[in-house]
Structures are given as C-alpha cells and as structure tokens.
Amino acid sequence: MCGIVGAIARRNITPILLEGLKRLEYRGYDSAGMAVVRDSELQRERESGKVAGLEAALADRNLSGQLGIAHTRWATHGKPSRHNAHPHLSTASVAVVHNGIIENFELLKQRLQEQGYCFHSETDTEVIAHLFDANYRQQPRDDASRLLAAFRATLAELDGAYALGIVHRDYPQELLCARMGSPLVIGVGSGEHFIASDPLALLQVTDRFIYLEEGDHAHLTADTCEMFSETLGDAGRSKPVYDAGRLGSVPSARSNLSTQPVSSPVQPAGSDPKSSSGCWSPVRRPVQRFEHGDQAASKGDYRHFMLKEIHEQPEVLTRTLADKLTPEGQLLTAALGPKAAELLPQIKQVQIVACGTSYHAGLVARYWIEGLAGLPCSVEVASEFRYRHVAVMPGTLFVTLSQSGETADTLAALRFAKSAGYLSTLAICNVPGSSLFRESQLRLMTHAGPEIGVASTKAFTTQLAVLALLALVLGRESGEMKETAVEEAFAALQVLPQQVRQVLELEPAIAELANGFADKRHTLFLGRGVHYPVAMEGALKLKEISYIHAEAYAAGELKHGPLALVDDEMPVVTVAPSDELLEKLKSNLQEVRARGGRLINFVCQQAGLNNDDGIRNLPLPKADELVTPILYSVPLQLFSYHVALVKGTDVDKPRNLAKSVTVE
Ligand code: F6R
Numbered sequence: 001m002c003g004i005v006g007a008i009a010r011r012n013i014t015p016i017l018l019e020g021l022k023r024l025e026y027r028g029y030d031s032a033g034m035a036v037v038r039d040s041e042l043q044r045e046r047e048s049g050k051v052a053g054l055e056a057a058l059a060d061r062n063l064s065g066q067l068g069i070a071h072t073r074w075a076t077h078g079k080p081s082r083h084n085a086h087p088h089l090s091t092a093s094v095a096v097v098h099n100g101i102i103e104n105f106e107l108l109k110q111r112l113q114e115q116g117y118c119f120h121s122e123t124d125t126e127v128i129a130h131l132f133d134a135n136y137r138q139q140p141r142d143d144a145s146r147l148l149a150a151f152r153a154t155l156a157e158l159d160g161a162y163a164l165g166i167v168h169r170d171y172p173q174e175l176l177c178a179r180m181g182s183p184l185v186i187g188v189g190s191g192e193h194f195i196a197s198d199p200l201a202l203l204q205v206t207d208r209f210i211y212l213e214e215g216d217h218a219h220l221t222a223d224t225c226e227m228f229s230e231t232l233g234d235a236g237r238s239k240p241v242y243d244a245g246r247l248g249s250v251p252s253a254r255s256n257l258s259t260q261p262v263s264s265p266v267q268p269a270g271s272d273p274k275s276s277s278g279c280w281s282p283v284r285r286p287v288q289r290f291e292h293g294d295q296a297a298s299k300g301d302y303r304h305f306m307l308k309e310i311h312e313q314p315e316v317l318t319r320t321l322a323d324k325l326t327p328e329g330q331l332l333t334a335a336l337g338p339k340a341a342e343l344l345p346q347i348k349q350v351q352i353v354a355c356g357t358s359y360h361a362g363l364v365a366r367y368w369i370e371g372l373a374g375l376p377c378s379v380e381v382a383s384e385f386r387y388r389h390v391a392v393m394p395g396t397l398f399v400t401l402s403q404s405g406e407t408a409d410t411l412a413a414l415r416f417a418k419s420a421g422y423l424s425t426l427a428i429c430n431v432p433g434s435s436l437f438r439e440s441q442l443r444l445m446t447h448a449g450p451e452i453g454v455a456s457t458k459a460f461t462t463q464l465a466v467l468a469l470l471a472l473v474l475g476r477e478s479g480e481m482k483e484t485a486v487e488e489a490f491a492a493l494q495v496l497p498q499q500v501r502q503v504l505e506l507e508p509a510i511a512e513l514a515n516g517f518a519d520k521r522h523t524l525f526l527g528r529g530v531h532y533p534v535a536m537e538g539a540l541k542l543k544e545i546s547y548i549h550a551e552a553y554a555a556g557e558l559k560h561g562p563l564a565l566v567d568d569e570m571p572v573v574t575v576a577p578s579d580e581l582l583e584k585l586k587s588n589l590q591e592v593r594a595r596g597g598r599l600i601n602f603v604c605q606q607a608g609l610n611n612d613d614g615i616r617n618l619p620l621p622k623a624d625e626l627v628t629p630i631l632y633s634v635p636l637q638l639f640s641y642h643v644a645l646v647k648g649t650d651v652d653k654p655r656n657l658a659k660s661v662t663v664e
Contacts, residue, residue, distance in 0.1 A: 001027055001028050001074040001076075001099065001658045001659075001660060001661055001662050001663055002027055002028045002071065002072065002073050002074050002086075002098070002099035002100075002182075002197070003020075003021060003024025003025065003026075003027040003028060003071065003072040003099070003166075003186065003196075003197045003198070003201065003449075004024075004069070004070075004071055004097045004099050004163055004164075004165050004195065004196060004197045005017050005020030005021060005069070005070050005071075005176055005194070005195065005196045005197075005201045005202070006022060006068065006069040006070070006097070006125045006165040006167075006177065006194065006195040006196070007067070007068060007174040007175070007192065007193070007194045007195075008066065008067045008173065008174070008192065008193050008194075008220055008221060008222050009066050009067075009189065009191070009192035009193075009194075009222055010066060010191060010192065010222055011192075012064045012065065012066065013065065013067070013068050014034065014036060014058070014063050014064050014065070014068065015064060016056065016202075016204070016205055016306075017034050017036075017068055017069070017070040018051070018054070018055060018070070019204050020036070020059065020070065020194075020196055020201035020202060020204075021034075021051045021070050021071075021072050021201075022051050022055075023198075023200050023201045023203075023204075024072055024196065024197060024198060024200070025050065025051050025072050025202045025653065026070050026305075026452050026453070026454055026572050026652065026653065026658065026659045027072065027074065027197060027198070027659055027660055028073050028074025028075075028091065028658040029049075029050045029051070029073075029074070029653050029658070030048065030049070030073055030075050030080030030084035031046065031047065031048045031049065031072075031073045031075075031081065031082065031084065031086075032046070032047060032049075032050070032051045032053070032054040032064065032070070032071065032072045032073065032081050032085060033045060033046030033047070033070065033073075033085040033086050033087055033097075033619040034046075034054065034058070034068060034069070034070040034071075034087070035056065035068060035069055035070075035087040035089070035095035035097075035461075035520070036063050036064065036065035036067065036068035037065050037066075037067040037068065037095075037167050037168075037169050037171075037172045038064065038065035038066075038172070040169055040170060040172070041169055042089060042092055042093065042094075042095050042167070042169045043061075043063050043065070044087060044089060044095065045057050045058055045061055045063055045308050046082050046083075046085035046086075046087075047082060048080055048081050048082045048085060049439060050653070051072055056202070057486045057562065059541065065172075066172065066222075067167055067172050067173070067174070067175060068167065069087055069095060069096075069097045069165040069166070069167055069175070070087070070097065071085070071087060071097040071098075071197075071629060073085055073086060073238060074450045074658040076101055076124070076663055077101070077105070077122060077123050077124040077125075078121055078122030078123045079122070083120060083121050084122055084123050086098060086120045086123075086125060088120075088121060088123065088125050088126040088128070088129045090117065090126075090129035090130045090132065090133035091133050092169070092171065093133060093136075093168055093169050094129050094132050094133045094136070094164070094166065094167075094169075095129070095167050095168075096125060096126075096128045096129040096132065096165070096166050097125075097164070097165045097166075098124075098125040098128060098162055098163070098164050098166065099162065099163040099182045099197055099640060099662060100160060100161035100162035100163060100180070100181055100182040100662065100663060101124060101160045101161055101663050101664070102125070102128065102158055102159065102160045102162065103126040103160035103161040104157075104160070104347075105124035105127045105158045105160075106370050106569075108127040108131055108157065109127050111127075112130045112131060112524070117130040117133075117134070124160075128154065128162075128164065128166075131154050131158075132150055132151065132154045132166060135149075135150040135151075135153040135154050136150035136168070138150075138153070146564075147168055147171050147176065147219075147339045148176070148219050151166065151176045151178070151217065151219075152217070152280060152613070155180075155217060155230075157368075158180075160180075160181070160254075161180060161181030161182050161408065161662065161663060162178065162180050162181065162182055162269070163177075163178070163179050163180075163182035163183060163184040163197060163662075164176075164177060164178045164179075164184075165177050165195050165600060166310065172218070173221050173222065174221055175193065175195065175219075175220040175221075175379070176218070176219055176220070177195045177212070177217065177218050177220065178212075178216065178217035178218070178387040179212040179213070179214065179215070179216050179217070180214060180215055181214065181408065182197070182406070182662045182663075183197055183198070183211075183212075183434070183435070183660075183662065184196070184197060184212045185197075185198070185199050185209045185210065185211050185433075186209065186210040186212065186220065186225060186227075187199070187202035187205065187206045187208070187209055187210065188206055188209065188210065188225070189205055189208075189289055191222055191223060191298075191610070192205075192222050193221070193225055194206065195218075195220070198450075198658075198660075199290050200296065200297045200450050200452070203290065203293075203294040203296070203297050206392050207286055207289055207293075208287050208288070208289060209287070209288075209289075209290055209293075209433075210225070210285045210286070210287055210288070211285065211288070211433035212227070212285065213229070213283075213435075213438070213581070215229055215230035215286065216228065216229050216230075216283060216285070216380075217230075217280070223543075226547065227282070227283050227284070227285055228280040228281060228282055228283055229280070229282075229283035230279070230280060230283050230550055233412035237569045258661065261460055263599065288433065292449050292450060296449055296450045297450065297452070298491060302514075304453065304641070304651045304652050305452040305652045306455055306457060306545070306637075306641055306651050306652055307452040307641060307651075308453075309448075309451055309452070309453050309458045310457050310458070310504070310634065310637050310638060310641065312448075312449065312458050312506060313458050313461050313462075313497075313500050313504075313634060314497040314504070315455070315497070315502045316446075316447060316448045316449060316458050316461075316462055317461060317462060317465050317496060317497045317500060317630075318497045319447040320446050320447045320448065320462040320465050320466060321465055321469070321493055321494065322447075323445070323447070324333060324444070324466070324469055325469075325490065325494075325568040332511065333473060335444065336426065336442045336443070336444060336473075337441065337442045337443055339424070339441060339442065339588075340442060343397075343423065343441075343442065344473065344474070344477045344605065345595050346395055346423055346479060347375065347395060347396075347397045347423060347477070348375065348393065348394065348395030348396065348423075348472060349375050349376040349377065349378075349393055349395065349396045349397070350369050350375055350376070350377040350378075350396065350397050350399060350474075351377075351378050351379075351380075351392075351396050351397070351398050351399065351417075351422070351582065352365060352366070352377065352378070352379040352380070352399045352400075352401065353379075353380055353381075353382045353385045353398070353399070353400055353401075353410060353413045353414075353417075354379075354381070354382060354401035354402060354410055355381055355382050355383065355402075355407050355410055355531070355661065356456070356540070356661075357403075357456040357459070357460045357537060357540060358401040358402050358403060358407075358410075358456075358459075358460070358463060359379065359382075359401070360460070360533045360534075360536050360537040360540065361401050361460055361463040361464050361467060361533075361537075362369065362399075362401050362467075363379050363533035363536065364464055364467065364530055364533045364629045365377065365379070365464075365467035365468075366378075366379050367529065368467060368468055368471035368530070368531035368626075369434060369470070369471045369474060369528075369542045371471075372471045372475040372480065372481055372489075373471055373473070373474035373478050373480050373481070374475075374476040374478055374480040375474055375478060379405070381409075382400075382407070382409035382410040382412070382413040382662070383409040385413045386409060386412045386413040386416055390420060391428055392420050392421040392422055394421075394423070394425050396422050396423055397422065397423055397424055397425075397426060398414070398417040398422040398423075398424070398425045398426070399425075399426045399427075399428065399470075400413065400414050400425070400426070400428070400429075400440065401428045401429075401463055401467075402427070402428075402429050402430075402434070402436050403429070403430045403431075403446075403448070403451055403456055403459035403463075404429075404430070404431055404434060404659070404660040404661075405427065405429040405430070405431040405434020405435060405436035405437050406431070406434055406435055406436070406660055406662050407436075407660070407661050407662070408660075408661060408662050408663055408664050409664060410436060411435055411436055411439075414427070414436060414439060414440065418439075424441045424442055425439075425440040425441050425442065426440060426442040426443070426444065426470075426607060426632075427439075427440035427442070427443050427444075428442070428443075428444045428446065428463055428466050428467065428470075429443070429444075429445065429446065430445070430446045430447075430448050430449075430451065430459050430462070432445060435640055444466050444469075445466075446459060446462035446463055446465075446466055447462065448462040449659075451659075452652065452659070453651070453652045454544070454545075454652060454653060454654055454657050454658065454659045455541055455544050455545050455637075455640070455651075455654065457541075457637045460537060460588065460633060461500075461630050461633055461634070461652075464541030464629060464630045464633070464647070465493065465496070465630060468489070468493060468626060468627070468630075469493070472486050472489050472490070486622075489624075489626050492623070492626050492627050493626070493627060494626030495499060495624075496623075496627045496630060496631065497654050498577055499621055499623050499627070499631055500630075500631060500634055502621050503620060503621070503631060503634045503635055504634065504638075506618065506620070506635060506638075507638055507642075508641060509618060510618060510635055510639050511638075511642040511645075512638055513600055513616055513618060513639060513640030514641075514643040514644075514645070514646060515642075515646060516616075517547070517571060517600070517639075517643055517646075518548075518643050518646035518647050520548060520569070520571055521549060521569075522547060522550070522551075522565070522569075522570055522572075523539075523542065523546070523548060523549070523550045523551075523570065523571050523572070523659075524550070524551055524552070524553060524562060524565065524566070524570065524571075524572045524573070524574060525538045525539040525542075525550060525551070525552040525553070525572075525573045525574070525575070526552070526553055526554075526555040526558065526572060526573070526574045526575070526585070526588065527552070527554070527555060527557045527574065527575040527576075527585075528554060528556065528581040528584060528585050528588075529578075529579065529580075529581050530628075530629050531575040531576075531577060531581075531628070531629060531632060532552070532553075532555075534552045534575050534629050534632050534633055534636070535545060535552040535553075535554065535573075535574075535575045536552040537633060537636065538550075538552065538573060538575065538633070538636035538639070539551060539552040540641070541636060541637055541640035542639070542640040542643060544653050544654050544657060545640055545641070545643075545644040545649060545654050546640060546643045546644040546647050546649060547647070547649060547654075547655070548647075555574070555584070555585050555588040556584070556588065558588050558591060558592070559591060561599070562590060563592075563595065565596065566592055566595045566596070566597035567596055567597065568596045568597065568598055568614075570597060570598075571597070571598045571599070571600060572589075572597050572598070572599050572600070572637070573599075573600045573601075573602070573636075574588075574589060574590050574599060574600070574601045574603075575602055575632050575636070576589075576601050576602060576603040576604070576607060576609070577604045577607075577620070577623075577625075577628040577631075577632055578603075578604035578606050578607050578622065579625055579628065582604075582607060582626045584611070589601070589609075591614075593614060593615065596614075597614070598614045598615075598616075599615045599616065600616050600618070601615065601616070601617045601618065602618050602620060602632055602635050602636065602639075602641075603617050603618065603619055603620065604619070604620060604622055605619040605620065605621060605622055606622055607619075618635060620632065620635065624647060626648065
C-alpha cells in the first residue's frame with residue numbers, strides 16, 4: 001500500500017519518477033506527489049486523486065532535477081487530500097515519502113510541536129520530516145556524515161512500519177532510504193540509483209535490483225550504494241559499497257532467494273559505519289536480475305491488467321507446475337527446499353494462514369489435504385490468527401499463502417508461528433525476494449509473474465495448482481494415496497492449462513450473462529464442498545470490482561436463513577461442476593426457483609441442467625475433480641470483470657482498495 005519511487009542520477013529524473021508512479025499506482029491512488037532538489041532548493045508538487053492529476057499539474061511547472069522522491073498514496077492517517085499527500089516537508093529543507101504506519105507519531109508530534117515545528121497535514125508521515133530536521137540540526141556542523149547520522153537518529157525513534165525515502169536540499173547528491181515492515185528495493189543503474197516499493201516501477205531504467213531486508217537502511221549517491229543493517233555485525237568487515245559501474249553481487253547474511261545473484265562481488269575497503277545513535281552494521285545484499293522483462297508492467301493489447309492477467313492463466317499455470325514436476329510427471333520434493341525430505345515424513349497436520357483471496361485458496365486446500373492426504377488441516381485469516389492464543393499439536397506444518405509476500409498480517413502470523421512450536425514453516429508465494437519467502441524454511445513459488453490488477457486472479461489459480469501438488473506430496477508421503485492415483489492426479493494437472501484455455505474462449509457468452517446482471521444490487525453465490533470456497537472467491541471478486549454486494553453460502557445452508565433474501569431482484573450464482581454433491585446442489589437450486597429467484601449456473605456440460613425461464617447455464621468442459629476448483633474460478637473472474645465493465649467502475653483500481661496490504 002502506497003508506492004514510493006526515488007532517484008539520484010546525472011539526468012533529469014522527473015520523467016522517471018512520474019513513470020514509476022504510474023506503474024506503482026495499483027498500490028494506492030488517492031493522491032500523489034513529487035519533490036525534486038535543484039539549486040539548493042526543494043521543489044514540490046502534489047495533487048489529490050490519481051497520478052494523472054499530478055501529471056497534469058506537473059505539465060504546468062518546470063519541475064526538474066537529478067535527485068527526487070515521489071509517492072502515490074493509500075490513506076491511513078488523514079483523509080485523501082492534497083495537503084495530506086506526500087512528500088511531506090520540514091523547514092523547506094527535508095522531504096520525506098513513506099509507506100507504512102508510524103505508531104508513536106502522536107508522541108513525537110507533541111514533542112516536535114513543543115520545539116516549535118508547525119504541522120500542515122494530519123498524517124503520521126509528517127513527523128518523520130520534522131524529526132529528521134530536528135536531528136539534523138543537533139549533529140555537529142562539520143560532521144561529514146551529518147546527514148546519515150540524522151537519518152539514523154530518526155530511525156531509532158520510529159515505532160511501526162515504514163519504507164522511507166528522504167532527500168535534503170543541501171545534499172543534491174544523496175538519497176536516503178530505509179525499510180522496516182514495508183518493502184523497498186534499490187534499482188541499480190549505470191551511474192545512477194533508484195528506490196521503489198516494487199521493481200516494476202523501475203523496469204524502464206534498470207533490471208538490476210537489491211531487495212532491502214527488515215531493518216536495513218541505505219545511503220545512495222549516483223555511483224555508490226552503502227547499506228546498513230540494524231543488527232550488530234562484524235565490526236572488522238569492509239564497507240559494503242559496490243561499484244555501480246559494474247554489476248556487483250554480494251551474498252546476504254540472511255537471504256537465500258530463489259532468484260540467482262548475478263556476477264561477482266566488488267568490495268572496496270571502507271570505514272567504520274557505526275552511528276552515535278544506534279548499532280548499525282554495514283551489510284551485504286545481492287544484486288538480482290528481474291526475470292520477467294518490462295512487458296510485465298504493461299497492459300499490452302488488453303483493456304485492463306485484470307483481463308490480461310485472467311488470460312495469462314494457461315501460461316502461468318504451465319510455468320508454475322513445470323519447475324515442480326519432472327518431465328515424467330513426478331513431483332520434485334526438492335522443490336520445497338533442502339530440508340523437505342527430512343521434514344515431510346514428520347508432518348501430522350497442517351495449519352494454513354492467509355488473507356483475502358489467498359485465504360480462499362487455503363480453504364480449497366483444506367478439502368484436498370484432508371481428502372487426499374488424510375491429514376487434519378485448519379485454515380484461518382491471518383488478522384485473527386496472529387492475535388489468538390493457539391494450541392499447537394506436534395508435527396504441524398505452518399503454511400502461509402500470499403501473492404505479494406508482504407501482507408502485514410500474514411507476515412506477523414509467520415513471525416509469531418516461528419516461535420510457537422510448529423514443525424516447520426512453508427511459504428507459497430509469488431515474489432521470490434519477499435519477506436514471507438525469505439523468512440520461511442520451506443518455499444514453493446507460484447510463477448504467476450507480476451500481478452498488477454488489484455483484484456487477484458492468476459495468483460489465486462497458481463496458488464491452487466501449488467496447493468494441489470502439496471496435497472499430492474503429502475498424500476504420497478502419508479501412504480493415503482497409491483502411486484497410480486498420484487500419477488493420475490499429476491496428469492489431470494498437466495491438462496489443466498489447456499482446459500483453462502477452452503474456458504477463456506467462453507468469454508463472449510460470459511459477457512452476455514454479465515450484461516443482464518449489472519443493474520443488480522445484491523447477489524448470493526452458492527457452492528458445495530470444495531466449490532464452496534470457489535463461490536466465496538467469486539463473491540469477493542464481484543464485490544471488490546463491481547461494488548455489488550455479494551455473499552457466498554454453502555448451498556446446504558440456504559434454508560437456514562439466506563433463502564429469506566431470495567426474490568427476483570436477488571440473483572443467485574452457483575458453482576456446479578459434476579461431482580458427488582451435484583444432485584444435492586440441484587435440489588438447492590429448486591428451492592431458489594420456487595421462490596422466484598433467478599439463477600446463473602456455472603455448470604458441467606454433462607450436468608443435465610437446461611436453460612429455462614429464470615435459469616441461465618454456462619456449460620464448462622468436463623474435467624477431473626481435482627482441478628475443477630481451479631477451472632471454475634476462471635469464468636467467475638471473467639463474470640465479475642464484465643459486470644464491472646458494464647457498470648463502468650475502475651476495474652484495475654477499485655475504490656478504497658490497493659494491492660499489497662503492508663499495513664495492519
Ligand atoms: C482480492 C485480493 C486480496 C488479497 C489479500 C492478500 O482480490 O487481492 O484479498 O488476496 O490482500 O494479499 P496477498 O496474497 O498478497 O497476501
């Protein structure tokens with residue numbers, strides 16, 4: 001949430017910052033701003049609303065310089081408005097952009113006000129600017145590292161989560177940044193450096209990135225990048241600067257990313273980096289190449305990122321399965337990590353924790369893990385799990401699911417779980433450099449590629465594919481599944497991408513269904529068994545992008561309450577593949593029809609359901625039961641997309657939402 005971009009270069013960086021903001025807009029879009037240092041002056045422009053508003057405002061101003069920071073906001077403290085937009089300034093000297101929440105801002109604000117600082121916004125971020133200024137003034141004037149010392153003194157006083165970019169008007173060659181609880185990468189250019197919340201923001205200028213870790217801060221010039229970690233390190237170590245002219249790679253103490261570091265290390269000798277205000281050690285982080293290419297940040301010929309991402313599913317499912325299966329269709333246990341072979345036989349049960357769409361993937365997985373592997377499996381939303389006293393049974397594998405790998409609640413749940421007695425931690429995640437990935441013992445990558453549409457689509461189906469594989473591995477390990485059954489299941493997964501392609505061809509028919517639906521204000525989604533969470537995900541998709549109120553129910557629950565809502569103004573959408581529960585579901589559909597309710601059924605071709613007055617069926621190809629939750633998710637995504645199109649909402653940036661929820 002919130003997007004940060006910054007640059008220090010030998011060319012005008014304002015077009016780079018603006019393009020970066022456009023690419024980061026999925027992280028927040030209620031206001032945007034930019035500050036640039038030029039001729040010992042800080043120039044700033046801010047606008048409420050989307051980045052296009054800022055762009056229009058910039059067209060009337062000659063904002064240019066070689067050092068600058070910019071921000072697109074998702075409001076936490078203070079309503080979305082121009083005066084709450086970042087960057088925030090102090091005494092026209094310091095400019096700050098921030099993603100996260102400063103929890104002790106009220107205390108700091110009071111102290112700074114007593115010192116004479118005037119506040120011009122309701123944000124927590126503004127305290128950082130004034131605090132930095134106050135700390136800067138306290139450092140000896142002749143101290144060569146005055147700026148860095150002020151930065152460290154400031155960081156030492158902040159409680160909460162932050163990714164920060166800071167510039168000072170008297171230091172036109174220096175950019176400061178820090179990460180604690182919110183992601184931040186350094187982009188490495190040729191004689192220039194950049195910072196951003198996400199590499200996507202910078203693919204126009206570089207494909208080489210350093211992923212800062214928790215507690216890191218960095219001091220950047222066009223040519224140098226010094227990184228420091230909050231923890232105590234080896235005092236005798238050389239200063240970890242690398243030469244930006246060459247592609248440097250220095251191994252990280254903690255990180256073990258799946259993306260390979262590139263090239264060889266460059267480690268010039270350096271000096272003692274310790275600050276008077278805290279314990280900071282120089283730290284080494286690898287430079288990594290971004291593997292997806294710049295087209296990942298573009299819509300191509302599609303009208304929306306969401307539509308592009310829905311259509312990418314056959315390809316990304318293939319890619320996600322490919323690195324976990326041998327050419328013969330055997331699962332590579334080693335794909336889980338080096339400890340997998342030792343840990344798998346010890347797993348007695350599974351606890352899954354996630355948020356939103358990822359949570360729905362976990363709910364589907366419970367049916368698979370219990371049904372195929374015979375292991376008890378619990379699934380919980382991270383925001384509840386993290387604050388609960390949990391009883392942990394021996395041999396429980398703790399699994400987190402996340403597209404971004406930075407979701408604050410999921411990350412907090414993982415950190416809690418690491419000391420709660422779980423057997424091991426497994427992250428199923430789409431971003432290899434993410435905190436969740438780095439901090440888990442076992443890892444499985446979804447190779448969905450960058451997901452930019454705020455509504456998650458391809459990340460969900462690739463998570464399901466990986467979870468199906470996990471259930472099969474556990475099933476084989478527990479002896480619950482015979483080898484032939486495992487092989488059949490692998491074969492079903494391998495034909496899935498082709499079946500998804502067939503479903504995508506049904507888009508015109510799905511769009512037609514959506515046409516007659518867009519004037520509705522409420523709807524129910526029904527499913528049974530493993531397709532109940534699929535219905536939940538369908539309802540979430542519809543509400544988040546079309547703003548139509550949608551609730552999902554297990555179809556058997558209908559007459560325990562929700563049936564009271566059904567009339568001809570309350571359409572009911574059902575997920576009805578041909579499984580053992582189909583006949584029971586059909587009875588539930590009769591109950592709806594008998595009350596005048598209108599049905600839209602996503603059904604198996606062979607289900608024997610006919611279009612009738614008040615009943616519209618969308619027949620889908622017959623598929624193996626293992627993969628139907630994945631297959632039936634796709635038309636639900638298309639349905640929501642087309643309803644939103646008819647309603648004219650902003651599909652990729654639905655109101656009040658943003659991607660990558662890095663705040664609690
Ligand atoms: C809904 C959606 C969200 C995310 C949730 C978790 O379409 O995208 O519900 O699924 O915020 O995000 P990740 O998976 O990044 O942890």
